Amino acid sequence: MMGNNAVAQTGAEVSRPRIWAIGGGKGGVGKSFISSSMGQALAKAGKRVVVVDLDLGGANLHTSLGIRGTEFTLSDYLNGKVTDINRVAGVTDIDRLRLISGASDTLNIANIKYFQKAKLLRNLAHLDTDYVILDLGAGTSFNTLDFFIHADHGLVSVTPDPGSVENTYRFLKCVFIRQLRAVPEQTREMIQQVLMHRRKGGRKAGSLADFLEDITRQKPSVAASIRQELDTLKLHIIVNQVMEPEDTELGRSIQMVCSRYFGTKIGYLGFLHHDRMVLKSLQQRRPFLSTFPQSRLAIHIDTLVASLMAQDDD
Amino acid sequence: MTDFPDMPKGRFVVDVAQQDYYQVLRLSPAASKLDVINAYRRAKLAFRADSLAVYSLYGKDDLEKIRKQIDQAYAVLSDHEQRQVYDVKRGFVAPRCDNDGKIEAETVQDDVTDIGAADGSAGDNVVDLRTKQHLRCDPDPELERRIKAADAYPGDFLREVRESRGVSLRDIAAFTRISIGYLQAIEAEDAACLPAVAYLKGYLAQYAAEIGLEPHRVVQGYPPLAD
Numbered sequence: 001m002m003g004n005n006a007v008a009q010t011g012a013e014v015s016r017p018r019i020w021a022i023g024g025g026k027g028g029v030g031k032s033f034i035s036s037s038m039g040q041a042l043a044k045a046g047k048r049v050v051v052v053d054l055d056l057g058g059a060n061l062h063t064s065l066g067i068r069g070t071e072f073t074l075s076d077y078l079n080g081k082v083t084d085i086n087r088v089a090g091v092t093d094i095d096r097l098r099l100i101s102g103a104s105d106t107l108n109i110a111n112i113k114y115f116q117k118a119k120l121l122r123n124l125a126h127l128d129t130d131y132v133i134l135d136l137g138a139g140t141s142f143n144t145l146d147f148f149i150h151a152d153h154g155l156v157s158v159t160p161d162p163g164s165v166e167n168t169y170r171f172l173k174c175v176f177i178r179q180l181r182a183v184p185e186q187t188r189e190m191i192q193q194v195l196m197h198r199r200k201g202g203r204k205a206g207s208l209a210d211f212l213e214d215i216t217r218q219k220p221s222v223a224a225s226i227r228q229e230l231d232t233l234k235l236h237i238i239v240n241q242v243m244e245p246e247d248t249e250l251g252r253s254i255q256m257v258c259s260r261y262f263g264t265k266i267g268y269l270g271f272l273h274h275d276r277m278v279l280k281s282l283q284q285r286r287p288f289l290s291t292f293p294q295s296r297l298a299i300h301i302d303t304l305v306a307s308l309m310a311q312d313d314d
Numbered sequence: 315m316t317d318f319p320d321m322p323k324g325r326f327v328v329d330v331a332q333q334d335y336y337q338v339l340r341l342s343p344a345a346s347k348l349d350v351i352n353a354y355r356r357a358k359l360a361f362r363a364d365s366l367a368v369y370s371l372y373g374k375d376d377l378e379k380i381r382k383q384i385d386q387a388y389a390v391l392s393d394h395e396q397r398q399v400y401d402v403k404r405g406f407v408a409p410r411c412d413n414d415g416k417i418e419a420e421t422v423q424d425d426v427t428d429i430g431a432a433d434g435s436a437g438d439n440v441v442d443l444r445t446k447q448h449l450r451c452d453p454d455p456e457l458e459r460r461i462k463a464a465d466a467y468p469g470d471f472l473r474e475v476r477e478s479r480g481v482s483l484r485d486i487a488a489f490t491r492i493s494i495g496y497l498q499a500i501e502a503e504d505a506a507c508l509p510a511v512a513y514l515k516g517y518l519a520q521y522a523a524e525i526g527l528e529p530h531r532v533v534q535g536y537p538p539l540a541d
């Protein structure tokens with residue numbers, strides 16, 4: 001399905017778009033940069049893409065794409081002013097790439113109503129496109145987590161500093177707990193206790209992996225359903241803003257630590273270098289990837305996108 | 315839920331899940347020698363005391379325990395004989411020799427892959443050529459015996475071990491980031507090209523780990539370092 005323009009056929013035979021969400025607990029780790037760059041890379045690869053700015057309240061994805069705004073915004077859709085979700089996806093300067101802007105004076109991701117969230121979640125699949133990319137705001141509000149969990153792939157951006165790593169683990173813990181909302185309440189509470197209570201005086205609340213091991217012996221059926229829920233999440237780490245050679249190992253280390261601590265598999269997609277030209281392109285209001293397509297950073301982004309696309313194909 | 319009472323803090327400090335050596339290194343039982351070495355290096359890197367990746371999850375004592383497990387797992391899995399005994403004990407492979415009647419066949423499972431499926435991080439999105447190679451060269455028993463007995467590790471012996479394991483200098487250089495020139499100098503014992511002693515020890519140890527030798531023994535037994 002390779003439509004040349006954004007207007008394409010609708011119909012039952014049209015397969016639903018793949019949804020990728022970019023999250024991560026901390027602000028400024030590159031979620032918006034990665035969302036917009038991956039969107040450009042997909043468009044360059046011939047796919048139709050809609051990037052959605054879900055950082056309501058702090059929306060700036062249009063800036064990363066080098067445009068001022070779009071005719072309609074997400075709030076027009078959520079408030080019912082525009083009824084067709086495809087109409088709020090505005091064109092950008094890049095072929096095949098459209099944007100649903102989150103710019104709004106009143107909306108905040110934490111305070112959109114349940115029915116609004118449900119409507120949006122349901123209708124993302126009706127976007128007439130090949131890929132949808134969700135740029136999530138910082139933090140771990142329920143709404144943010146729900147969009148993240150809803151996606152086919154959840155990408156977590158982390159930068160090589162302790163604060164970002166800590167936030168990443170906190171974000172992942174919240175994702176797991178949210179994902180496990182269907183397990184029996186008492187078990188879920190125990191998991192929450194295991195994951196959330198802080199280490200005090202050198203004492204450690206054991207890992208989720210150990211808890212799962214324990215519960216497997218005591219309640220095998222509960223354990224099986226927990227594992228199944230966790231396994232449906234397709235999570236990937238991206239290390240962004242790499243400057244030192246040793247930081248290139250951080251992603252694999254995090255992957256190893258996650259495997260041991262959470263007892264569930266997390267993918268490592270790759271790392272992205274810090275590149276001064278990102279700021280330059282922002283200042284010139286030009287999207288980085290299409291302005292510097294030959295740069296090391298752009299090529300790495302192309303590679304990440306290609307490897308994630310390959311995972312969807314099989 | 316009476317059979318599942320309130321859990322006191324610290325109840326799971328004992329890592330019950332981590333008793334399996336393959337699990338500890340996040341490997342499948344089919345892992346090659348080189349996979350074992352790579353996984354060991356990665357694990358040591360991930361869980362070292364100043365690792366950024368453990369921040370906020372593990373404390374100093376936990377890390378020390380984990381590193382001990384990693385070392386222990388590596389000691390067994392990197393030693394051909396110990397690994398074989400361990401594999402049979404765990405039921406990963408059938409005992410090789412029929413004349414060894416003590417090893418019971420009842421624990422043996424045919425299906426190695428379903429154990430491998432539990433492996434967490436080794437299966438990757440990013441293609442890692444090194445781990446895809448599966449260079450499990452047939453060990454040369456004579457050489458293994460000489461390695462066991464060795465207390466000196468001259469350069470030509472190191473090269474012999476490396477070549478028998480099917481590891482190229484280029485592989486080692488790519489992974490350790492030690493220049494090929496230094497690696498060649500190590501094998502040639504070329505004093506003119508070797509780095510300063512402090513660096514040499516570090517390089518030698520990394521090189522040794524890459525070819526599955528005990529780093530500290532190699533450093534001790536490398537002739538140019540003997541006074």
Ligand SMILES: Nc1ncnc2c1ncn2[C@@H]1O[C@H](COP(=O)(O)OP(=O)(O)OP(=O)(O)O)[C@@H](O)[C@H]1O
Nearest residue numbers: 026027028029030031032033138241273274275278
């Ligand atoms: N690899 C990179 N090299 C150079 N600059 C980068 C890189 N990645 C991101 N940046 C810059 O870092 C800043 C923060 O990035 P970005 O706005 O994408 O983060 P964010 O996670 O979306 O933040 P927020 O949580 O506030 O939405 C931006 O100015 C962006 O251009």
Ligand SMILES: [Mg+2]
Nearest residue numbers: 031032055137
């Ligand atoms: Mg942002």
